[in-house]
Amino acid sequence: QTLKTEENLSPKPSYTREDWQGGYKSLTQEYDYWIDDIEGEIPSELQGTLFRNGPGLLDINGQSIHHPFDGDGMISRISFANGRAHFRNRFIHTEGYLAEQKAGKILYRGVFGTQKPGGWLANIFDFKIKNIANTNVIYWGGKLLALWEAAEPHQLDPQTLETLGKEYFNGVLSTGEAFSAHPRFDPSCNQDSGAPCLVNFSIKPGLSTTITIFELNPDGKVVRKHAHSVPGFCFIHDFVITPNYCLFFQNPVTFNPIPLALGIRAAGECIKFQPNQPTRIIVIPRHTQTGVKILETQAGFVFHHANAFEVDDEIVIDSICYETLPEVEPNSDFREVDFAAISPGQLWRFHLNLENTTVRQQMIESRCCEFPSINPELVGRDYQYLYIAAAHRETGNAPLQALLKIDLKSGERQIWSAAPRGFIGEPIFVPRPDAQKEDDGWVLALVYDAAHHRSDLVILDAKDFNKGTIAILHLQHHIPYALHGNFTTE
Ligand code: 3ON
Ligand code: FE
Numbered sequence: 426q427t428l429k430t431e432e433n434l435s436p437k438p439s440y441t442r443e444d445w446q447g448g449y450k451s452l453t454q455e456y457d458y459w460i461d462d463i464e465g466e467i468p469s470e471l472q473g474t475l476f477r478n479g480p481g482l483l484d485i486n487g488q489s490i491h492h493p494f495d496g497d498g499m500i501s502r503i504s505f506a507n508g509r510a511h512f513r514n515r516f517i518h519t520e521g522y523l524a525e526q527k528a529g530k531i532l533y534r535g536v537f538g539t540q541k542p543g544g545w546l547a548n549i550f551d552f553k554i555k556n557i558a559n560t561n562v563i564y565w566g567g568k569l570l571a572l573w574e575a576a577e578p579h580q581l582d583p584q585t586l587e588t589l590g591k592e593y594f595n596g597v598l599s600t601g602e603a604f605s606a607h608p609r610f611d612p613s614c615n616q617d618s619g620a621p622c623l624v625n626f627s628i629k630p631g632l633s634t635t636i637t638i639f640e641l642n643p644d645g646k647v648v649r650k651h652a653h654s655v656p657g658f659c660f661i662h663d664f665v666i667t668p669n670y671c672l673f674f675q676n677p678v679t680f681n682p683i684p685l686a687l688g689i690r691a692a693g694e695c696i697k698f699q700p701n702q703p704t705r706i707i708v709i710p711r712h713t714q715t716g717v718k719i720l721e722t723q724a725g726f727v728f729h730h731a732n733a734f735e736v737d738d739e740i741v742i743d744s745i746c747y748e749t750l751p752e753v754e755p756n757s758d759f760r761e762v763d764f765a766a767i768s769p770g771q772l773w774r775f776h777l778n779l780e781n782t783t784v785r786q787q788m789i790e791s792r793c794c795e796f797p798s799i800n801p802e803l804v805g806r807d808y809q810y811l812y813i814a815a816a817h818r819e820t821g822n823a824p825l826q827a828l829l830k831i832d833l834k835s836g837e838r839q840i841w842s843a844a845p846r847g848f849i850g851e852p853i854f855v856p857r858p859d860a861q862k863e864d865d866g867w868v869l870a871l872v873y874d875a876a877h878h879r880s881d882l883v884i885l886d887a888k889d890f891n892k893g894t895i896a897i898l899h900l901q902h903h904i905p906y907a908l909h910g911n912f913t914t915e
Contacts, residue, residue: 439817439844444875451482460510465896473914474504478562479907486529495535498559515586521555537693548688560606561909566645572606597647603627607663634659665733667805671709674727677702698750722784726750731797734807740777745770769793769822796851817844839890848873880904
């Protein structure tokens with residue numbers, strides 16, 4: 426439905442904090458059932474599996490974790506065939522998950538502030554990292570992989586979701602080596618005669634940072650790997666690709682390891698945003714060993730990019746930008762966050778000129794938004810349509826309650842909102858088989874419905890958000906707010 430302007434002007438928020446908080450309750454149970462509580466109809470052409478990953482536990486046996494990004498990874502799998510859908514969820518059996526479930530208490534420090542009970546004395550000089558495998562899940566080379574950016578992937582059985590072990594790509598990764606949670610799928614790689622390939626990176630931060638690029642063929646084999654050292658500390662969560670480049674935003678932050686060492690603060694709490702330092706855009710050629718370029722633009726913080734493409738002598742990058750990175754504070758409760766005090770994510774377009782190393786930028790969407798999705802055939806290519814989770818209201822920072830479709834060529838917007846009691850996660854665009862048009866397909870998203878304390882999977886027609894949902898699949902339980910996932914037709 427289209428939002429009315431009076432609604433946006435009235436001071437009443439579009440949600441209550443209590444409703445929003447309901448999506449941050451742990452889900453301890455593992456389910457396995459056919460979804461039969463459905464409004465509307467599942468399109469029979471929608472065939473394949475939606476995998477999602479995110480923190481399933483917000484506490485360990487009643488001990489609250491400090492931040493959702495520290496929560497143990499849980500996979501949800503919704504498979505579609507012949508107009509029916511099946512749900513299954515399983516926790517990833519990481520070493521940390523198994524040990525903590527057995528002990529019934531927190532045994533590890535988390536990157537985002539979770540500390541072992543017992544104060545700083547219990548945490549001092551503990552640099553051990555808990556690979557929680559909670560950020561993304563991909564199906565590639567016949568393997569289902571749960572990803573977390575600071576360590577190696579976990580391989581899972583795509584049917585049962587049983588954890589099979591850690592994945593090292595035939596010895597390409599070493600123990601504990603990172604493999605980011607944001608790979609990009611190049612639909613047609615010019616190095617591989619047009620075959621698809623997966624491009625990913627790893628970050629090894631320090632006084633200078635090593636960025637390693639991996640390219641995997643459709644069999645899941647690493648076919649290209651190269652490493653580059655860039656000056657300064659990097660906190661890089663995501664990147665974008667074009668046919669010829671990998672593009673990274675080096676956010677202006679500093680890292681002070683002392684409170685980490687002393688057991689007072691976790692790693693993520695030692696990162697400080699530097700508003701007077703520029704953001705650096707690191708341009709790494711995919712297929713030559715030399716030619717890394719670093720461009721500078723104004724300060725800002727980017728977690729996620731939507732897409733990038735090459736046009737004439739420019740590279741265009743679309744990204745969700747924050748004015749600052751709010752610090753994670755040791756004695757705070759994320760459930761009590763003051764939304765109004767935090768800058769919203771907004772969509773910007775950057776134009777890079779590699780010849781004279783200049784950057785131009787313009788804001789495309791000022792409404793608070795996160796979790797962009799596009800047609801997978803257009804990754805790295807000029808594109809028209811972007812789907813993104815957004816706040817119900819046009820202005821201010823607020824939880825994500827709506828889905829926004831942006832036509833980047835005409836500027837037209839379409840919005841579908843689950844407010845006041847629904848809260849939305851990452852949308853995924855799924856092309857219709859044999860689609861001819863870029864937006865011929867569906868947008869799938871999980872919505873937490875506070876009225877029933879359960880989650881729904883909503884299916885929208887990507888061509889027309891204004892006609893409302895095609896189907897709403899009511900799950901038998903809630904799914905804690907998730908991070909990322911993917912749809913596979915294999
Ligand atoms: O010194 C380094 C600093 C650092 C922060 C060492 C390091 C590599 C261990 C490290 C680790 C970074 C990690 C593990 C980052 C993980 C991030 C994560 C799990 C999620 C990020 C999510 C981002 C966004 C924008 C989520 C938005 C969510 C909503 C709008 C609400 O649902
Ligand atoms: Fe992410």
